[in-house]
Amino acid sequence: MANRNGWGRGRSVPTGSPQVPPDSFVEQANVADEDVYATFDEEWPACWERAADLLSWDRPYDAVLEDDDPPFYRWFTGGRLNAAYNCVDRHLEAGRKTHAAIRWEGKHGERETYTYRDLYVAVNEFAAALRDLGVEEDDVVTIYLPMIPELPIAMLACARIGAPHSVVFAGLSSDALATRMDAADSEYLVTCDGYYRRGDAFNQKGKVDNARLALEHEVETVVVDRLGDELPHVLGEREWDYHDLREEFAGATVDPVSRDAEDMLFLMYTSGTTGEPKGVVHTTGGYLAHVAWTSHAVLDVEPEDTYWCSADIGWITGHSYIVYGPLALGTTTVMYEGTPDYPDRDRLWEIVDRNAVDVFYTAPTAVRAFMKWGEEYPERHDLSSLRLLGTVGEPISPRPWNWYREHVGDGECPVVDTWWQTETGAILISTLPGVDEMKPGAAGPGLPGIDVQVIDERGEAVDPGQIGYLTVGRPWPGMARTLYGGDDQYREEYWKRFSDPDAGEWRYFSGDAAAIDEDGYVTVLGRVDDVINVSGRRLSTMEIESAITDVEGVAEAAVVGRSSGTTATEIYAYVSTEGGFGPGDDAVRETIVDNVETAIGPIATPDTVVFTPELPKTRSGKIMRRLLEDIANGDDLGDTSALRNPEIVGEIQAAIGED
Numbered sequence: 001m002a003n004r005n006g007w008g009r010g011r012s013v014p015t016g017s018p019q020v021p022p023d024s025f026v027e028q029a030n031v032a033d034e035d036v037y038a039t040f041d042e043e044w045p046a047c048w049e050r051a052a053d054l055l056s057w058d059r060p061y062d063a064v065l066e067d068d069d070p071p072f073y074r075w076f077t078g079g080r081l082n083a084a085y086n087c088v089d090r091h092l093e094a095g096r097k098t099h100a101a102i103r104w105e106g107k108h109g110e111r112e113t114y115t116y117r118d119l120y121v122a123v124n125e126f127a128a129a130l131r132d133l134g135v136e137e138d139d140v141v142t143i144y145l146p147m148i149p150e151l152p153i154a155m156l157a158c159a160r161i162g163a164p165h166s167v168v169f170a171g172l173s174s175d176a177l178a179t180r181m182d183a184a185d186s187e188y189l190v191t192c193d194g195y196y197r198r199g200d201a202f203n204q205k206g207k208v209d210n211a212r213l214a215l216e217h218e219v220e221t222v223v224v225d226r227l228g229d230e231l232p233h234v235l236g237e238r239e240w241d242y243h244d245l246r247e248e249f250a251g252a253t254v255d256p257v258s259r260d261a262e263d264m265l266f267l268m269y270t271s272g273t274t275g276e277p278k279g280v281v282h283t284t285g286g287y288l289a290h291v292a293w294t295s296h297a298v299l300d301v302e303p304e305d306t307y308w309c310s311a312d313i314g315w316i317t318g319h320s321y322i323v324y325g326p327l328a329l330g331t332t333t334v335m336y337e338g339t340p341d342y343p344d345r346d347r348l349w350e351i352v353d354r355n356a357v358d359v360f361y362t363a364p365t366a367v368r369a370f371m372k373w374g375e376e377y378p379e380r381h382d383l384s385s386l387r388l389l390g391t392v393g394e395p396i397s398p399r400p401w402n403w404y405r406e407h408v409g410d411g412e413c414p415v416v417d418t419w420w421q422t423e424t425g426a427i428l429i430s431t432l433p434g435v436d437e438m439k440p441g442a443a444g445p446g447l448p449g450i451d452v453q454v455i456d457e458r459g460e461a462v463d464p465g466q467i468g469y470l471t472v473g474r475p476w477p478g479m480a481r482t483l484y485g486g487d488d489q490y491r492e493e494y495w496k497r498f499s500d501p502d503a504g505e506w507r508y509f510s511g512d513a514a515a516i517d518e519d520g521y522v523t524v525l526g527r528v529d530d531v532i533n534v535s536g537r538r539l540s541t542m543e544i545e546s547a548i549t550d551v552e553g554v555a556e557a558a559v560v561g562r563s564s565g566t567t568a569t570e571i572y573a574y575v576s577t578e579g580g581f582g583p584g585d586d587a588v589r590e591t592i593v594d595n596v597e598t599a600i601g602p603i604a605t606p607d608t609v610v611f612t613p614e615l616p617k618t619r620s621g622k623i624m625r626r627l628l629e630d631i632a633n634g635d636d637l638g639d640t641s642a643l644r645n646p647e648i649v650g651e652i653q654a655a656i657g658e659d
């Protein structure tokens with residue numbers, strides 16, 4: 001089998017020579033016991049008590065795992081806890097009031113530090129304000145904010161009162177916001193007037209106004225004034241100013257609501273294989289225990305560290321590894337607003353230097369950019385505080401991996417390549433940096449307690465080096481419990497393909513292809529479904545296609561990813577127009593781009609739009625996406641005899657050639 005990245009057709013899976021973590025790292029690592037894998041297996045599922053023990057429970061759980069209704073697993077049942085209490089209050093009680101919780105670096109050099117005490121005050125006041133607006137336990141609150149401190153504050157305020165949050169990435173469009181609010185019946189929204197994007201003040205409130213118009217229900221909206229005089233705005237009906245609310249509730253405290261371990265902590269919409277985004281449900285106990293455990297064991301986070309994950313909190317990475325994991329452990333978490341190349345290409349290294357960052361976690365696409373920009377940028381700064389580096393979101397090949405270790409990690413820092421997904425909640429595959437050797441190009445083995453298997457169509461384990469489907473054979477605490485309002489879809493999408501319910505065997509399918517070596521190290525190759533990963537951001541080809549086919553004059557569209565392995569994936573849209581290919585298509589091209597940006601956001605803008613009189617189809621009329629992908633990637637096309645319209649292939653290739 002082959003996958004979207006074109007691997008697996010004669011190309012070998014490249015991993016570099018093994019590298020060992022330095023003794024100085026191992027000696028201080030949170031987890032350095034080589035028996036940890038065996039112990040987890042022997043004690044499974046009780047091994048997960050280690051994760052639960054990192055948290056403070058209001059009521060102890062009765063059972064670690066209840067699995068009588070697979071694939072609907074329940075973890076730490078009977079236990080009660082509050083996530084905000086775990087991420088804030090208990091650190092105050094432990095005498096760490098003045099310890100920095102969040103260090104924020106703004107786009108224009110602004111800096112703010114929230115101690116745990118400051119965070120406690122902010123979260124309590126905003127929780128009181130939300131309650132006053134009518135938010136009750138289990139009401140979904142949508143948060144549509146860029147990377148400003150009010151974003152984690154709002155999340156934790158929701159968690160405090162037991163209201164699940166649904167954070168929508170600030171760069172998504174008003175349509176995307178409205179769709180998500182509608183799907184979650186969310187009547188509360190926390191947003192801002194605007195924010196800075198590419199140096200300009202960008203009007204977020206305008207998008208919110210459009211989204212509210214599209215919704216059938218009323219929405220109580222809190223607006224953070226981010227831009228002040230730069231973007232004056234007027235508050236309308238059912239709109240409140242965040243800072244006014246904070247003042248009104250100054251000094252207020254709200255008792256953290258004791259939540260059942262299985263109660264929803266948050267919803268995170270992500271792209272699936274259909275046109276509709278899926279609301280992935282994460283719970284309070286299992287999720288928090290798992291992100292705290294992996295922050296401890298994989299990212300080696302300690303309370304005295306300054307830890308930085310450069311992702312956006314609008315996606316799962318930021319939820320798990322900027323907010324919940326690090327704060328549960330009481331560490332200092334850095335968040336930054338902006339981009340790695342503004343004001344200059346050393347922005348990140350300047351932040352590492354100034355904050356003496358110990359652990360740094362970023363995306364392979366960023367590492368590839370650093371490598372392209374050159375080592376002079378990291379060299380401008382003192383990065384000697386760094387102890388561990390990590391990546392997430394996409395495969396990282398040996399060259400950028402080695403460059404990262406060499407030029408950012410001074411050749412010393414272990415690098416963890418962590419594989420996980422919105423649905424897995426927390427890291428499932430990585431080396432343990434205090435235990436395992438690293439193989440550049442391979443993420444590593446399944447973590448202790450995680451039963452990762454790479455299997456073929458029939459469900460048999462593939463031989464080392466062969467490519468198969470990446471699956472997980474046992475449940476884990478941080479797993480999604482279901483899709484919001486979609487139990488059946490959850491079962492179908494993730495559990496149906498490789499499970500055998502009659503035999504009582506349940507297996508989670510990730511949607512990824514992978515290879516596994518003799519040592520159980522997994523190299524993840526990419527998606528095998530209609531999801532594309534663009535710079536670590538997940539997009540549905542169907543969602544983009546439906547935005548394109550909405551355009552007047554468009555007959556059909558097929559969207560694929562083009563990935564060279566060294567640069568970010570590009571979005572290729574093949575479009576056939578009504579009346580066939582003809583002049584005037586440039587206008588259509590512009591409308592297509594506009595429509596995609598309106599429906600989803602600029603992150604989904606096609607890099608290339610290829611017009612073709614027809615799309616290549618099988619005799620039964622199915623679009624041959626595989627072929628379109630091969631064309632985009634310049635790969636060998638193989639056998640095209642199954643096509644109803646083989647002549648179209650040459651025309652498409654010619655159209656691309658002219659581009």
Ligand code: WT7
Pocket residue numbers: 270316317391392393394395396417418419420421422423443510511512524525526527533536537538
């Ligand atoms: C997809 C999940 C989990 C946070 C980021 C994205 C890809 C993730 C790796 C890795 C190769 C990776 C997979 C996965 N992916 N980490 N270390 N190596 N691929 O979360 O948006 O849910 O996307 O990202 O294809 O299925 P997401």
